[in-house]
Amino acid sequence: MQDNEPILQMTGIHKRFPGVTALSGVSFRLFPGEVHALMGENGAGKSTLIKVLTGVYSIDEGTVTLGGSKVAARSPLEAQALGISTVYQEVNLCPNLTVAENVFVGREPRRFGRILWKEMNRKATELLRERLHLDIDVTLPLQDYSVAVQQLVAIARALNISSKVLILDEPTSSLDRGEVEQLFRVMRKLKQEGLAILFVTHFLDQVYEISDRITILRNGEFVGEYPAADLPRLELVSRMIGKEVELLERRIRGEASAADRTIPVAAAKGLGRKGAIEPFDLAIHQGEVVGLAGLLGSGRTEAARLFFGADRSDQGRLELSGAEATSISPRSALDKGIAFCSENRKTEGIIEDLTVRENIILALQATRGWFRAISRKRQDEIALEYIRLLNINPPDPEQLIRNLSGGNQQKVILARWLLTQPKLLILDEPTRGIDIGAKAEIQKLVMTLSERGMAFLFISSELEEVLRVSDRIAVLRDRRIVKEIAEPDINQQNVMQAIAGG
Amino acid sequence: MLNRKYLPVIVTVGLFLLMFAAGSLRYDGFFSFQVILNLLIDNAYLLITAVGMTFVIVSGGIDLSVGSMIALTTMVSASLVQEHGWPPGVVIPLVLCMGSAFGWLMGAIIHYFKIQPFIVTLAGMFLARGLCYVISLNTITIDNPFYTTMAQTKVRLPGGDTVSISVIIALVVVIAALYLAHYTRFGRSVYAIGGSEQSALLMGLPIARTKILVYTFSGFCSSLAGVVFTFYMLSGYGLHAVGTELDTIAAVVIGGTLLTGGVGFVAGTFFGVLIQGVIQTIISFEGTLSSWWTKIVIGLLLFLFILLQRLLSAKGRQAVRT
Amino acid sequence: MKRLVRHHLFWPLAVWAALLLFNLLYSPDFFSIVVRNGHLYGSLIDILNFGAPLILVALGMTVVIATEGIDLSVGSVVAISGAMACLWISKGADQNSPGLAFAAIGLAVLLSLALGLWNGLLVSGAGIQPIIATLILMVAGRGIAQLITSGQIITISSKPYSYIGTGSLAALPFSIFVVAAMFGIAALLTRRTALGLFIESVGNNPRASRLIGIRSRVVLISVYVFSGLCAGIAGLILSSNVASADGNNAGLWYELDAILAVVIGGTSLNGGRFYLTGTVIGALIIQTLTTTIYVIGVPPEITLVVKAFVVLVVCLIQSETFRNKIAERWRTRHYPAEREVTRHA
Incomplete structure (x- = not known):
């Protein structure tokens, strides 16, 4: 793999914004037939590098060569024409157009300027079936399909432009495990076909599962490039954050905590919502931190939202401090001492x-x-x-x-x-996308406040975090609470087993 | 699934047929091909404007300047032909260019300075209306032989019914727009931008060109509508076509185009215009009803169609979840 | 200096000052105010007086726009309210009876509240986009106004009623007091209570506002009701001014002038922060412009052309993109997305 020439080489890239240097002297190279993970904390410069590469931003200094010749894309369109395609985290396609159009729009098969719909549909069907193993009706609007399918359609679009370099910018953040598998199968196949794939993700497991090599950025600077197999996890993390990983001590709960365990602050009894979460029982007591563990899409968020009335439940009932709370809304939940911190900071925070x-x-x-x-x-x-x-x-x-x-x-x-x-504070991914310092502060805050009697429902994608702060963990799988784990059984092994099931 | 997409248009066509049938049952002399043709004759200018507006609305914008543009076209035409003696062969291409340029300018401002289309075309509306008065405060009547011929010529169809030349122009515009919307890259880009401008940009579609062209096309359509309107009225006047922008938007919405952009049909717009025409015709046949009932009924229809769109889009979201 | 320029009232005030200055240069007695029969007369008073209905409508529009909405129906509501009041008075036995005038005013106000409520319900209850929801009443409302007047112009001669538009109090036109009162109410409600904060919150991020526990439905309905009320009162002033109601032409284009006033005043059409004082100045700018054109002796219809340029200039000044473009004039490369993203970087 290393013998051949890199298809893409970026050298000494500098990019400055008013008041900020986003990239200083970053290098990056990508070989055909490899999946190369670009890693870094928030603010490391990953997305700036990608935007520079795809022509969204200009380059202040440095060179980019593609297939041996120097290039400077000045728009995503030019980048595409050069063979650099990007699939973003939020699917950047048009939901109102059909699947086939989304694959082809801008380069539809035409004769005398007239779009040949039949040919386009046929080609799209073939492309999806043969290269992505996806057999769907391409004449339906894209919005009729799940995010995972939409993502694959986005990849199909990129492939159709006969790309040399495929950039996947956090494609897995909103996919469930099965969907990620499907995506990885496709990535492996494309890799074998000689495509160079630049992969950005926050999930360490996925990095090791799929990547051949890893490039690490920190604070806009190049840290290093490593074969994935030679870089242990701990080392990867320490290089990303630039200091030894300070593993926060798991909380040790004193017996003396004055928490009242007789009447729960909130208790779900057979609470559920069709299509979102199966009916479940869950009680949260004063001063207790209950963690919800599970994969993305397992129903963690959906369950939590029912406690606050952010979504309406259609089965079961909710008891707050022993009294039944009928048809709860965010407003009435607040009045009853429940607060909810949504995972979507920008849209719901x-x-x-x-x-x-x-x-x-x-x-x-x-x-x-x-x-x-x-x-x-x-x-x-x-x-x-x-x-x-x-x-x-x-x-x-x-x-x-x-x-x-x-x-x-x-x-x-x-x-x-x-x-x-609040008596109960629901935290849905409170530490997502924020730097490690703030993360630790927030975790510490949860622990301190729970000792003073506040109850928490804590959701996080990072299992270690859930393990660290929780007194009790409810594990979800496939929109169902499958297990509750309490001390002294809380450890990674037990929780992972429950998540994996079987 | 496809049915859901076409449902608003099917409802529009059904409503038109229903209204026409109701009119035919109730009034003598209503049920004839000529009545339908008359709908087109009276609303040819509206149809042309609405076609341009459909593109604008599908792209996620709005064009409030269309009514004023029609007035300005009648005014410029009348002034040049009547007061300056220019030949119509020069004047008509000139006003069409003027309309297109006007639309182009608005589109460029909307796109490059990122100002809401609503505001920019509002300024365009003021400007065009105001320019009419700069030319003249009064009506300029046209007696140029070319214009009177165009106004009076009836094209005889097989079967003995007649239409005006304006209708033929309007139908050509509709057919061209159908092709443009569904079989050209420009048309599909318009839909893509209406669906998600951000995505369209990242998909490498020519956003700037498409958006500006959309307004240029709308400007062209409204000036063409102005030419047709000149044939119809044989005069130029600053108060011509007041409120046409509302009628146009109503026709487009009743035709099943989503005001949020991304979804819409030229064919639907065609029937949206016809429905407005039928309402007017029924009210004139009724005799005792006054003209303002047209506005009330159109308002009511707008309400119903918007509600229908709401219900459909709510259902659409449910379909995705399951 | 920089802070001064950045203040939200700087540009509106500067434009207004420039307009007034122009008038002063053109006709030196522009600012003179004379006392005649115990009433004050002068161009400035006229601007305030004739601008009153527009200021009212624009006040209502401001809070609607702050919720990321828009109320296109105000012009129609102006017509309906005037038509209703005049119809009621014209049906009365003694047109000069104060009771009749009060009943007519009450009826018209109730009706405009109901129309505002209708808009509010469509927007908050049915969840229809404001521009579309209010378009319905804009189209149908003209018809309703004509229905009330039977397509005629209803003329009335009611002394108590004409006081609203033409009467004077403490040497000033009564309408100015009406405006002042409504402005006071609006300012009090939005700044002394948390209503203003809620409006801005709902306008800026409706989803987050719901989770914060703000009853956005109540907020939305109340802004549309308030807008309806303002338009209704403006309709009363207008019809009282000319002692007649014209369903077809009363309040025509008011929605556009009002939106213009709001935008000039610094409130963004994207909702969020709103500035009542800015709106008042915006409306005064528009009225001054009309007066100026009248003073110069240009046909009033040409106001439209000037307005068009004012709209454009104001929007361009407020457009961040435009200012950046001017500032970045010298940067030659074109990366369209960059400037946008730079703000977040």
């Missing part, structure tokens, strides 16, 4: 145009109603207090929240919910 202060006080204000406004003086006090408490940076309550980094935005949202003094 922050209010971009508002300041940090306003974002913090919003939920409290909502529970007070519109008429009883919190005085400006009180708002300032609250904001400053939480900025200090959660170490929010920059410590300016009048800063617009959209100017904050992801981790700090997350802290503001946490402040918003903590301010309502």
Whole structure:
């Protein structure tokens, strides 16, 4: 594999934005017939590198050669024409067009300028069946299919442009295990056919499962390129974050915790929602952290949303502090001391145009109603207090929240919910996409607050994190809670077994 | 699945047939081919405008300037032909170019400066209307032989019914637009942009060109509609076609095009225009009903169709989940 | 200086000042205000007086736009409200009876509240896009207004009713007080309570707002009801001004002028932050423009051309892309997506 020439070579790439150097002297090379993982924490420069490569951004310094000749794509279109295609995390196709059109749009088979629909449909069917093992009706609108299928259609589109380099930018984030397998099968096949694949993901398991080599970036700088087989996990992680991985101690729960275990803060009894989560029983007590473990798409989020009324349940009932809560809505849940921090920070969390202060006080204000406004003086006090408490940076309550980094935005949202003094706080992926420092702070916060009596329902894709903070773990598989694991049985082995099932 | 996509159009066609049948049962002399042709004769300009608007709305935009553009076209035509004695052979291509250029300019501003189409075309609407008054505050009547001939010529169809030349122009536009929408890259790019502009950009579609062309095409259509309107009215006036933008948008929506973009049919628009015509015809046949009922009924239809679209898109989402 | 330029009122005020300055240069007695029969007269007073209905409609429009909505039906509501009041008065035995005028006003206000509620229900209940939902009433509303007036222009002669539009209080036109009162109510409701914050939150991110526990339905309905109310009162002022109701032409293009005023005032059509004071200045700019054109002696119809350029200029100034383009004039390469992304980097 190493004998041949790299198909793509990027050397000494510099990219500066006003006030930030996104890439400084980064090199990257990609050989035909390999899957090459690009790794790095948030802000390492992965996405900037890809955007530079695909012509979304200009290059300030450095060269890119493709197949031996120097290239500089100035738009995604030019990049495609050169043979560099990208499939993004959020499927970038048009949901209203048919599958066949999505594969071909912009390069439809034509005669005298007239699009030949029959030929296009036939070609698309063949392409999907032969190269991706996907047998679907290509005349239906794309939106009728699942995300996984849409992703494969996106790959089909890239292949159809007879690409030399395929970039997969976090393609697996919204796929379940089976779908990831399907994608990997396709990737292996394409690799054998000689395609060079650049693969970006956050999942370490997947990196080792599929990649041949790994390039690591950190803070916009090139750290190194390694054969995957020669790079142990711990070393990979330590190179990514640039320091020895400080494994946070798993919490050790003292017996003395004053938690009241008689009446649960919230208890689901046969609670369920068709197509989202099978009926389940789950009780959360005061001062307890209940973790939900399971693969993406296993129903973790769906289960959690029912506790808050973010989605409506259609089976079973929910008891809050022993009293039945009928037809709960986010509003009534808040009134009853339940808060929910959604996994979608941008779409369901922050209010971009508002300041940090306003974002913090919003939920409290909502529970007070519109008429009883919190005085400006009180708002300032609250904001400053939480900025200090959660170490929010920059410590300016009048800063617009959209100017904050992801981790700090997350802290503001946490402040918003903590301010309502909930009995139960549901955290859905509270540490996703934020840097390791903020991550540790948030975990520590959960532990501290639970010791003071707050109950948590904690969801995370990272199993270690769930293991670390939880008193009890409910494991989900295929939209069903399959097992509850409590001390002293909480360990990776047990949880993994439950997730894998069988 | 395909049925769901076409359902709004099927409803539109069904509604048209139903209304026409109801009119035929209720009024003598309603049920004839000529009545349908008259619908086209009276609404040829609306049809042409609506075709352009369909593209704009499918692309996810809106064009409020169409009514004013029609007025400006009548005004410029009348002024040049009547007051300056220019030959129609020069004037008509000129106004068509003017309309296209106007649309092009709006499209360029919308795209390059990222200002909402709503606002830019609103400015275009003010500008075109205002320019009419710069030319003249009063009506300019046209008695140029070419224009009067175009107005009076009846094309006899087999069967003895007649249509005006404007109708033929309008039908040619419809057919050309059908082809444009479904069989050209430009047309498909319009749909793609309406579906997701971000994706279309990353798929390498020529966003700038397509978006600007869409408004150029709409500008062209509305100036062509203005030419047809000039044939119809034989005058230029700054108050011509006031409110046409609303009628046009209503026709497009009743024709099954989603105002959110991405979904729509030229054929649907054709029937959307016919439905508006039928309402007017029924109201004029009724005699006792006043003209404002047209607006109320169209408002009602808009309401029903928008509600239908809502229901369909809600169902669509459910279908994906399962 | 930089902070001054950045202030949201800077540009609207600057434009208005420029307009006024132009008027002053053109006709030096533009600012003069004279007292006649205990009433104040002068161009500035006229601008305030004639601008009153527009300011009202624009106030309502501001809160609607702040929720990422738009209310296209205001022009029709203006017509309906005026038509309803005039019809009621014209049917009365003694047109000058104050009771009759109050009943007519009450009826018209109730009707416009109901129309606002209809819009609000379509938007929040049925979940229809605001521009479409209100388009329905915009189209049908004209018909309804004509239905009320039977297609005629209803003329009335009611002293109490005409006071709204032509009367004066403390030497100033009464309509100015109506506007001041509505502005006060709006400002009080949105800034002294949390309603303004909720409106901005819902306008900026409706999904997150729902999870925060804001009753967005109530917020949405109330902004449309408020917009209906403002339009209704504007309709009363307008019809009272001319002592007649014209279903066809009353309030024509008001929706567009109002949107324009809101945008000039600095509120983004994308919802979120809103500026009531900015809107008032925006409406005053439009009215001043009309007056200016009148003063210069250009046919008033040509106002449209000027308005078109004002719309464009204001939007261009507010468009970040445009400003960046000017600033980046010298950067020659074209990477369209870059500038957009740079903001987030």
